[in-house]
Every structure is written in structure tokens, then in C-alpha cells.
Amino acid sequence: MTKRAVALAVLVAVALLPFVPMGGMQQYVFHVVIQIFIWSFIGNAWSLMGRFGLVSLGHGAFLGVGAYTTTLLWNFYGLSPWLGMVAAVAAAVAVALVVAYPCSRFGIVGHYFGLVTLAMGEVIRLLLIAERDWTGGSLGLTLKAAGDASFLAIQYTDKRVFFYGTFVVWLLGLWIWHRLDRSMARAAMEAIGEDETAAASVGIHVSRFKLGITALSAALTALGGVLYAQYIAYVNPETLAGVGVSLRIVFAVVLGGMYSLLGPTVGTALTISLSEYLRVKFGVHYIGMAETIYGLLLVIFIIFLPSGIYGSLRGLFTRRRPQSVAVRPA
Amino acid sequence: MSNLVDLVVNNPLLLAEAALNGLLLGGVLALLALGLNLIFGVLDVVWIVYVDLSMLCMYLIYFTVQVYGWPLLLGALAGIALGVVLGLAVHLLIITPILNSPPVNQLLATGGLLFFIQSLATFLWTTDHRTVRLSLPTIEFAGMFVSFARLIAFALAVLVMIGLYLFLTRTYIGTAIRAVSQDRGAMALMGANPQRVYLVTSAVGGMLAGVAAALLIIQYSVHPFFGAAFGPITFMICVLGGLGNMVGAFVASFIMSEIIAIGGVAWSTEMGYVIAFALFIVLMFIRPGGIFAKRQ
Numbered sequence A: 001m002t003k004r005a006v007a008l009a010v011l012v013a014v015a016l017l018p019f020v021p022m023g024g025m026q027q028y029v030f031h032v033v034i035q036i037f038i039w040s041f042i043g044n045a046w047s048l049m050g051r052f053g054l055v056s057l058g059h060g061a062f063l064g065v066g067a068y069t070t071t072l073l074w075n076f077y078g079l080s081p082w083l084g085m086v087a088a089v090a091a092a093v094a095v096a097l098v099v100a101y102p103c104s105r106f107g108i109v110g111h112y113f114g115l116v117t118l119a120m121g122e123v124i125r126l127l128l129i130a131e132r133d134w135t136g137g138s139l140g141l142t143l144k145a146a147g148d149a150s151f152l153a154i155q156y157t158d159k160r161v162f163f164y165g166t167f168v169v170w171l172l173g174l175w176i177w178h179r180l181d182r183s184m185a186r187a188a189m190e191a192i193g194e195d196e197t198a199a200a201s202v203g204i205h206v207s208r209f210k211l212g213i214t215a216l217s218a219a220l221t222a223l224g225g226v227l228y229a230q231y232i233a234y235v236n237p238e239t240l241a242g243v244g245v246s247l248r249i250v251f252a253v254v255l256g257g258m259y260s261l262l263g264p265t266v267g268t269a270l271t272i273s274l275s276e277y278l279r280v281k282f283g284v285h286y287i288g289m290a291e292t293i294y295g296l297l298l299v300i301f302i303i304f305l306p307s308g309i310y311g312s313l314r315g316l317f318t319r320r321r322p323q324s325v326a327v328r329p330a
Numbered sequence B: 001m002s003n004l005v006d007l008v009v010n011n012p013l014l015l016a017e018a019a020l021n022g023l024l025l026g027g028v029l030a031l032l033a034l035g036l037n038l039i040f041g042v043l044d045v046v047w048i049v050y051v052d053l054s055m056l057c058m059y060l061i062y063f064t065v066q067v068y069g070w071p072l073l074l075g076a077l078a079g080i081a082l083g084v085v086l087g088l089a090v091h092l093l094i095i096t097p098i099l100n101s102p103p104v105n106q107l108l109a110t111g112g113l114l115f116f117i118q119s120l121a122t123f124l125w126t127t128d129h130r131t132v133r134l135s136l137p138t139i140e141f142a143g144m145f146v147s148f149a150r151l152i153a154f155a156l157a158v159l160v161m162i163g164l165y166l167f168l169t170r171t172y173i174g175t176a177i178r179a180v181s182q183d184r185g186a187m188a189l190m191g192a193n194p195q196r197v198y199l200v201t202s203a204v205g206g207m208l209a210g211v212a213a214a215l216l217i218i219q220y221s222v223h224p225f226f227g228a229a230f231g232p233i234t235f236m237i238c239v240l241g242g243l244g245n246m247v248g249a250f251v252a253s254f255i256m257s258e259i260i261a262i263g264g265v266a267w268s269t270e271m272g273y274v275i276a277f278a279l280f281i282v283l284m285f286i287r288p289g290g291i292f293a294k295r296q
Helices: A002-019 A023-050 A059-077 A081-105 A110-130 A159-181 A184-194 A196-201 A206-232 A243-256 A263-282 A289-304 A309-317 B002-010 B012-043 B050-067 B072-098 B103-125 B148-170 B172-182 B184-189 B194-217 B226-241 B246-266 B269-286
Strands: B138-141 B144-147
Touching: A002 A023, A002 A159, A023 A059, A023 A159, A023 A206, A023 A243, A023 A263, A059 A081, A059 A110, A059 A206, A059 A243, A081 A110, A081 A206, A081 B269, A110 A243, A110 B103, A110 B226, A110 B269, A159 A184, A159 A206, A184 A196, A184 A206, A196 A206, A243 A263, A243 A289, A243 A309, A243 B103, A243 B226, A263 A289, A263 A309, A289 B072, A289 B103, B002 B012, B002 B246, B012 B050, B012 B144, B012 B148, B012 B172, B012 B194, B012 B226, B012 B246, B050 B072, B050 B103, B050 B194, B050 B226, B072 B103, B072 B194, B103 B226, B138 B148, B144 B148, B148 B172, B148 B194, B148 B246, B172 B184, B172 B194, B184 B194, B226 B246, B226 B269, B246 B269
Parallel strands: none
Antiparallel strands: B138 B144
């Protein structure tokens, strides 16, 4: 019961954050926290696959497809992002199935799965750049403004709206993770992750589970991409597709620990706070310095905390679920 | 498709020139892919950072030659030496501590190194494009123009590959390297020292990155995102050729470089890459073990 109490206290604290007087800092704090919510949600979506050995290095593809679908539909046809979101999720799931079905059918796992998804992310990024008449190429695209507060366009200049909105979406992500963790699908997916042939031999429908989990992960990632685009009101192929962003998602999750509910959130909060701190500290004077330290810290963290920060901490306190959860070959 | 047909009909010379340039680029790409293939095959670790190591060597060659006035050959040797050092450093400092971790962690550790190198290069040398200026002529051949630098790079790349082949087949350590890539467990049972094989492999892999750097710097300018531009395509080639399959990597690099070169003149550079990556995905489904893998 104490766990519940702690969770409740955290939720109340987050919900009351906008009422804490912070003076001029408030907008900035909001900005950082909103980003943490969005990227944690995306990291959560990634970990749905990642924890079962489906290590995707191309989740940027789903982000890009999602964000650009709603943005293009809004800018060119004036279609509300609420509807665009449905199209975005459908498009991302379609891309996911086109790549994942043959992967599952032809038994592409491990490194190879990673490289195929990496190529998928690059294809989307390069397509977005190549179709520059529509997408603005590498310059990106700004969402058509719809006033200070528009429910239809999901555009609000008041950050509090996005704060609560992304908070709810983040909770939704955690809930989905939790539901999956408690379901039969989890047992099936773990069996598949360990040994596909053995799983199939005990009657698990390998392809169905793999495709299902991939589609779910892609759909949620696309949703995260839409949310991010709506919040920033600008889309760019480098920040929303390709290797860079895909690796960042994986980094955050692995850093936090992908086998625990709060791992992706802890990892994302840490990487975003770190990069924000370094950015503020070094600013424009030493371009690249912040990222340099970030990269170095990532390497050090991965070498010394292989099961993630949250995973390692939890391992220290609870002995009930030992190493078998933490170290598992993909 | 119409662009390509149009090109074939109306401007076959431009197409031929693109094809020839693709062939010449393929030689250098093959070198990078072979180095990566060696490491991937023996250590079973993906060095996402591989082309960025090459980029650091390119910077060294640029500075020694263009700033300090060394002769190009000496600068190239320095670049190759740096490649060896970097290969050993990556193995000893990053891979050795996590050799038994899940593959995703190994991949991400080298990925973190990629961020580190990319940003450090931006920090130290800004995003300027830097070129080693060589006054090499452009050769006209049957109405096509080919840069002499590319021709030299291609010839040298082929020579180095032959050298690598001889090293792997004619020396004891080379045979040991091939043996490890076939069966790591059995190799240790035969009394060979895997640690030593890993070290030599990493050094040779690093050296190939250095050689590739020397051949790339005379054709391309170097900038902090050079690795990001050439990295993914190198992985694709490496996997497409099949692990540990030298001939496969060689052929795959020419397929990819031709697609990029011809796609580049027919549509746009990005579309060339899009087609290459899409083809990679499709080929992976048809032949997961690489284009020359025996069907099971």
C-alpha cells in the first residue's frame, strides 16, 4: 500500500506544479517537463518492443511519419490534428507492418533487425528531405498558426495546457505498459524473445505477437511524434526521423532500464535534464561542448550501469527479481 | 522511372559517367565495409562509430598536410597510424568491459562514442568543410570526365583489399581471425587466445578505417557529420555482403554505390540513398545471410 501512497503523492505533486510560484523560471520549467513527458512516452513505446529483444534503431521513422502526416494534412488541407492523428497512427502502423511482417516471416532478429529498422528510419528521413516541395526539405515546416488557443488545431500558447495534456498522455503510456506487463502477451513475448522456435513449438503464434507488439509500439510512437510537433509547432526531418533521434530514444530507455515501468521515464528525465543543463551552462559560446559531455557520459553509464540506472537502483533494494530480468541477450 | 528512361535515351554519356563514378566510389566504400565486416564478424559487435573513426583520421591528414605542410604520403601514414590507435582504444576502453553485456548495450556504447566524436569535432573544428587541395588533373575518357584522384583511390583500395585477403588467408593470425568468426567457442578450445585475436582484429579494422580516410580525403571534404553521411550505407553494405564474406562485401559495395550514383543523376542524391536503403531492406528479406549466402 505504501507504493500506492508514494505514487499518489507524486501525481498530486505533478498536478500542482503549475501553482508553485517560480517567477520567470516557470515557462522554462514547463518546457523541460513537457519534453520529458513526451519523450518518456515515446521511450515507453519503444521499450514495449525493446524489452522483448526487438531492438529497433528506426523509431524515428514512426515519429517522422506521425508528425509529418498531421502537419501536412493541417497545413495543406486544414484537417484538424484530432483527425490527422488517426491518419498518422494508421500510416505509422502501415509502415511498421510493411517492415515487420517480412522481418518476422523471414526470421530477421538481433543485429539484423536493428540494421533493417535503421535503414527504415533513414528511408523516411531521406524521403522527407527529397520531397522538399511538400515538406520543406531539411529546412522543415512550421505549422500554420491558428491563434493563441485553438482546440481544433491543438495549438496553445499557454504551456499549462500542454503540461496537463502531455502528463495525461504519459500516464496513458505507463498504463499500457503496465497492462501489457500483466497480460499473457508478456509471457508469450518473453518466450519468443528467448527462443522463437521453442515458443512456436509450445503453440505460441510467434508472428501474431511480434506484429501486434510492433504495431502498438509504432502507433504510440507516432502519437508521441504528433504531440511533439503540436507542441513545438515545427517539424524537421533531422529532429523527427533518422538515426540521430532513433538512437536518442534508445539511449534514454537503456540508460533508465528497459525492463521496469519507470525506467524509460527515469532515463528520459535524466538525458533531457542533462542536455538542458549542459546547454544552459555552455550556451552558444562552446558549440558542441554540451553534446560532447553528453556522449561521454552515455558511454560511461552504459559501461558501468549495464541494466540501467533505475534497474540497478531497484536491484540494490529488492532481491526478489534478480539478474534474470536485468541481463538478457537480445 | 521516367527520369531514368529519359536519361538512358537522351543522355547516355551522363549515365555512363555516373556509373563510372559509382564504380570508383565503390572501391573506397568496400574498404570501409571490409574493415567493419572484420570486426562485426569476429567480435560480433556493431561499431556504429566506425566511419567516425575514419573521419578523425581524415582530420589528422587534413591538418598535417594542409596546415603543417607535410607531404601527403606522410600525412596519410599518420592517419593510418591514428586509425590503428583508435581501433585499439575503442576495443580496450569500450568493448572489453562490456564484451559479455547484451548486444544492444555494446551497440549503444559505440553509439555514445559517435555522439562524443561528432560533437567534439564540431566543438574543436566547427562545422566548416575542409579539403586537402591536390592539383590532380581530370581525365577525359571517351567523352566522360573522371577525376584522377578517384582513379588513384580506387586502385589503392583494390590493392589494400588484396593485401587484406592475403593477410587473412596466408598468415597464422589471419587464419585464427577467420576461425574465430566461424566458431568462437571452438577456437578457444583449440588453444588459440581469443583476446589476442580480438586485439589484432580491432587494430586491423582501425587501420582499414585509416586507409579509407586517406583515400576519402583526396576526394571529399571532411566535416563533423561525415560519419553520419557515410556510416549507415557502410553498415548496409557490410550486412548485405554477408558476415565474414569478403567477396560479398566487395560486390555489395559496388551495387550500392552504383545505385547511389545513378539514382543521384536521375532523381536526386537523397532519392539515390532512399532506393539503396529500400533495396537493402528488400534484399535482407530475400537473402538474410547476405547476397552470397548459401540457401539453407
